[in-house]
Amino acid sequence: MKTQKEYIDIINKAVAEIPYPESPRGLYEPIAYTLDCGGKRMRPMLLLASCEACGGRIDDAVSQALGLEMFHNFTLLHDDVMDRADMRRGKPTVHRRWNESTAILSGDAMLTMAGQLMSVAPDDRLADVMALFNGTAMEIYEGQQYDMDFESRQDVTVAEYIEMIRLKTSVLLGCACEMGALMAGASDEVRKAFYRYGVALGLAFQLQDDWLDTYGDPAVFGKNIGGDILNDKKTYLLITAMNRADDESRHRIESLIGTRSDEKVAEVKSIYDRLGVADECRTLIESYLAETLRELDSIDIPADAKAFFRDYAERSITRQS
Amino acid sequence: MKTQKEYIDIINKAVAEIPYPESPRGLYEPIAYTLDCGGKRMRPMLLLASCEACGGRIDDAVSQALGLEMFHNFTLLHDDVMDRADMRRGKPTVHRRWNESTAILSGDAMLTMAGQLMSVAPDDRLADVMALFNGTAMEIYEGQQYDMDFESRQDVTVAEYIEMIRLKTSVLLGCACEMGALMAGASDEVRKAFYRYGVALGLAFQLQDDWLDTYGDPAVFGKNIGGDILNDKKTYLLITAMNRADDESRHRIESLIGTRSDEKVAEVKSIYDRLGVADECRTLIESYLAETLRELDSIDIPADAKAFFRDYAERSITRQS
Numbered sequence: 001m002k003t004q005k006e007y008i009d010i011i012n013k014a015v016a017e018i019p020y021p022e023s024p025r026g027l028y029e030p031i032a033y034t035l036d037c038g039g040k041r042m043r044p045m046l047l048l049a050s051c052e053a054c055g056g057r058i059d060d061a062v063s064q065a066l067g068l069e070m071f072h073n074f075t076l077l078h079d080d081v082m083d084r085a086d087m088r089r090g091k092p093t094v095h096r097r098w099n100e101s102t103a104i105l106s107g108d109a110m111l112t113m114a115g116q117l118m119s120v121a122p123d124d125r126l127a128d129v130m131a132l133f134n135g136t137a138m139e140i141y142e143g144q145q146y147d148m149d150f151e152s153r154q155d156v157t158v159a160e161y162i163e164m165i166r167l168k169t170s171v172l173l174g175c176a177c178e179m180g181a182l183m184a185g186a187s188d189e190v191r192k193a194f195y196r197y198g199v200a201l202g203l204a205f206q207l208q209d210d211w212l213d214t215y216g217d218p219a220v221f222g223k224n225i226g227g228d229i230l231n232d233k234k235t236y237l238l239i240t241a242m243n244r245a246d247d248e249s250r251h252r253i254e255s256l257i258g259t260r261s262d263e264k265v266a267e268v269k270s271i272y273d274r275l276g277v278a279d280e281c282r283t284l285i286e287s288y289l290a291e292t293l294r295e296l297d298s299i300d301i302p303a304d305a306k307a308f309f310r311d312y313a314e315r316s317i318t319r320q321s
Numbered sequence: 322m323k324t325q326k327e328y329i330d331i332i333n334k335a336v337a338e339i340p341y342p343e344s345p346r347g348l349y350e351p352i353a354y355t356l357d358c359g360g361k362r363m364r365p366m367l368l369l370a371s372c373e374a375c376g377g378r379i380d381d382a383v384s385q386a387l388g389l390e391m392f393h394n395f396t397l398l399h400d401d402v403m404d405r406a407d408m409r410r411g412k413p414t415v416h417r418r419w420n421e422s423t424a425i426l427s428g429d430a431m432l433t434m435a436g437q438l439m440s441v442a443p444d445d446r447l448a449d450v451m452a453l454f455n456g457t458a459m460e461i462y463e464g465q466q467y468d469m470d471f472e473s474r475q476d477v478t479v480a481e482y483i484e485m486i487r488l489k490t491s492v493l494l495g496c497a498c499e500m501g502a503l504m505a506g507a508s509d510e511v512r513k514a515f516y517r518y519g520v521a522l523g524l525a526f527q528l529q530d531d532w533l534d535t536y537g538d539p540a541v542f543g544k545n546i547g548g549d550i551l552n553d554k555k556t557y558l559l560i561t562a563m564n565r566a567d568d569e570s571r572h573r574i575e576s577l578i579g580t581r582s583d584e585k586v587a588e589v590k591s592i593y594d595r596l597g598v599a600d601e602c603r604t605l606i607e608s609y610l611a612e613t614l615r616e617l618d619s620i621d622i623p624a625d626a627k628a629f630f631r632d633y634a635e636r637s638i639t640r641q642s
Contacts, residue, residue, distance in 0.1 A: 123447065
């Protein structure tokens, strides 16, 4: 096994070496711009690591790793158009820097390029690769649709929220972990366990994101603390608070919808505190971490590989950024 | 070989039987809406016909036929967002009937569903199927990008225009014809000849579209005659006219850009007539038909299959709608 940083360096090198056609520049420049913007490279990193954990070589899976990173960045690009987001990773989004048509078309091309990168696989594995990749992509679109549907709904349950983030975020981590095992020629059983590891990890990861946005350390967290509260985003914290609040607190939160002030953040946070929402969130994160580690325990891989995936999961829920 | 209508009936039946998940409805309803809107079903029809021409069965290729129709409709859906088009085939476009986010996300899902349908292939053919499908898709995005680039350029040459329509329109017909042969297990040589047949046919077809928009019979043509002139669309006719016009005619056309009146259509048409642009267009269409038929002649398929593809090509350039 390599270190996390070594895997990420391999990805970044592969990203830098993608051979884009010279023209039309309007199509390919925004793609290079999007991929060069960085990001955690979490998905391709997990993919390469699970491939090596199962006895495969980096070369067996680097195309799929790149394909998954391409796909992930495509979803961000199109989500930013749908959400009318101005900035991503400290730079203007593609539809701001160029225009909306460019963002749509370049995103489409990224999805097809992801499919091309996925297809670089032995004949006897290709059907499984495509089924895993395409099936995961469909779930992610479903998750995005539910997320958009939730914006105009006031009765979203915690169970619905968890299902939404499972689809929108977690299955792609499951796909990454399973894809690496698949490319290494691992058994069906190992593949499925890696998938479940990734999905449970993804749930813990997204809930940590929700928690950090309100309770993170402003000195370490990349974005402004309280952004979700300001934007009335239906996170685990808000949904849980609305479920447990008495009428007065609920009406208070409802009356603040659409407003934007530091006082709003402070007041909603104090309601969360009174209701014990943060503790409940931490408990749920811990339970998904436990599930993640249980799945990992069941996989027959070398001790150093187990340590790698255990450390990664544990750090995911203690991270501050 | 079956008749054109029999192939189309098979496609329409397959389209009607696509099993959409129940939810989220916001994702799947616009897809069914788009596919049910009809259209010529030209691409899947050619695909099934070339499969049978090469000795294959309908069942060998119906998934790819459906996948190509899904892909084609995805490009129309996203193009309509980029072009801000209100209507398509007599019904409101998806971004008008729902909203833009829905159009983007449902389109993305259609592209992935097209990939899923393509993947239903034997292991030893799957890599070829994916390479042909994805490579064609990339060319189509390039064509769309050039088409958008041309809107703000006044110096587009005929050669650039032909290359743009080759990418945006023709290669998908080439892909359809080759895919059918591929699924039937035809030789590389036959596959490539079918591809060239489809590309040449596509060029003739698109130029016929350009010609019809100005010179079609209003009683038969589905849309209003002169729409391209009204919208200053850079068609073969306009580009050729601008190339051959004297300064006075060129300035007259330029002075009409951005205006919309029956007089504009009549005046631009009279300039076309004076310059012999329509005749030049017909000559070019005939030469692409000749190329189409030459490619067809080189393919070793039964006489009834040859007759089918010859009739189809000939009718494509005499059609009035």
